[in-house]
Amino acid sequence: MTVDLEAWIRERRITEVECLVSDLSGIARGKILPAQKFLRATRDQGLRLPESIFGQTVTGEYIDEIDLDPRASDVFLRPVAETIRMVPWYAEPTAQVIHDAFYFDGTPVDIAARHVLRRVLDLYAEKGWTPIVAPELEFFLVKVNEDPDYPLEPPVGRSGRPETARQAYGIDAVNEFDPLFEDIYDYCEAQEIDVDTLIHESGAAQMEINFNHGEAMSLADQTFLFKRTVRQAALDHKIYATFMAKPMQYEPGSSMHMHISVVDSETGENLFAGKDGKNSDFFLNFIGGLQKYVPPSMALFAPYVNSYRRLVPDSDAPVNVHWGVDNRTTGFRVPVSRPESRRVENRVPGADANPYLAFAASLACGYLGLVEQLDPSKPVEGSAYNLAANLPRHLEDALLRLNRSKPLRDILGQRFINVLTQVKEQESKAYLQVISAWERQYLLLNV
Secondary structure, eight states: OOOOHHHHHHHTTOOEEEEEEEOTTOOEEEEEEEHHHHHHHHHTTOOEEEGGGGGBOTTSOBOOOGGGOTTSOEEEEEEOGGGOEEOTTOSSOEEEEEEEEEOTTSOBOTTSHHHHHHHHHHHHHHHTEEEEEEEEEEEEEEOOOSOTTSOOOOOBOTTSSBOOSOOTTOHHHHHTTHHHHHHHHHHHHHTTOOEEEEEEOSSTTEEEEEEOOEEHHHHHHHHHHHHHHHHHHHHHTTOEEEOOSSOSTTSOOOBEEEEEEEEETTTOOBTTBOTTSSBOHHHHHHHHHHHHHTGGGHHHHSOSGGGGGSOOTTSSSOSSOOEEETOTTSSEEEOOOOGGGOOEEEOOOBTTSOHHHHHHHHHHHHHHHHHTTOOOOOOOOSOGGGSOOOSOSSHHHHHHHHHHOHHHHHHHOHHHHHHHHHHHHHHHHHHHTOOOHHHHHHTTTTO
16 A cells, blocks of 8 residues: 555644654654654655664663664654554644654664564565464553552442452443443544454453454554554543553453464465365464474563563463464464464463564564474363473573574574663563562561
């Protein structure tokens, strides 16, 4: 799709443009410009940001790598024209557009999250393959929390009472927040974010919204915008929406399950099913790649210390890399489907993951399985929780495994791995400086 930015902005009488890039955490960074200044900037490489924002931690600090010093050189942003959308929650006509980042010699910034996904998709394109994805994103609605030391609580709904019991798939429980979800769906429609089903998940005030399937980059862009949209809509209703992987102590965690298939780029034929309708060798090799390479990719699926609180047995989250048919205890579930809809659901990523990086890692793992022709284990028929856990249990272990995997470093880019590792190590170091309520409760007077 080709979009004439100037005509689009003129037709909608846009006054301001939000120029967005995703940092490694999935936080929207960039600049807000008057519309005419934005158009001028796109013509002469005038829209610039310091490269260091791609090495910024979730706490707002910068890593120590010399070539990412915040005083170092700029990179320039180039708008991805087909991503331009209205920002529906502003009174003034405002547009938002996702940008790619480039050095001034024209080469892409190799540590930008969107480029990492593009790098993987280019490998598929060279083979004549097109990945198709459909994310399912869980999140909690919580009462406004002004003191970060205070535990989160479910918000009050239309009944005037907070939800205290789990209401999985409860229709009336969703309707408690019907005005909020009306706004979310209206905002998504205005932004052409292709969301589908809304359900109540198993946690108190935990929701899930599923996306319709589509090409990976488009869905990553939509997921990036969707998280921002949900948070904004919730604020308008004086509650918080959080995509933390494990925000509440006694509630389940939030995931970003990814349904993945691969089609022939020319014919559109689903390569995961053979002519007899059964699982193809291509499909089995893809699963073999997930099984081998998801553990060393965990820093992209579970990027924070909090992420690993979700990945415990009997919690609706996987603890190993087994696969099975319609088996939700496994890391990789194959839904019962017709051959043209054959897919695998990667249940490992948390809702806190950057969608560009989670998509890139999933597809990189599957790609390695295809080119290395890896055979998967036998599918699990019972509970995978009865089998050994083999996913990393903390962030430091995940980073160690990632840096030891040469195939993943080659696909995702060594410099990106270096920067990601430094960012995550710095975040982990900051976390270790925090003394928790548990420590004060049980250690203060007892040890």
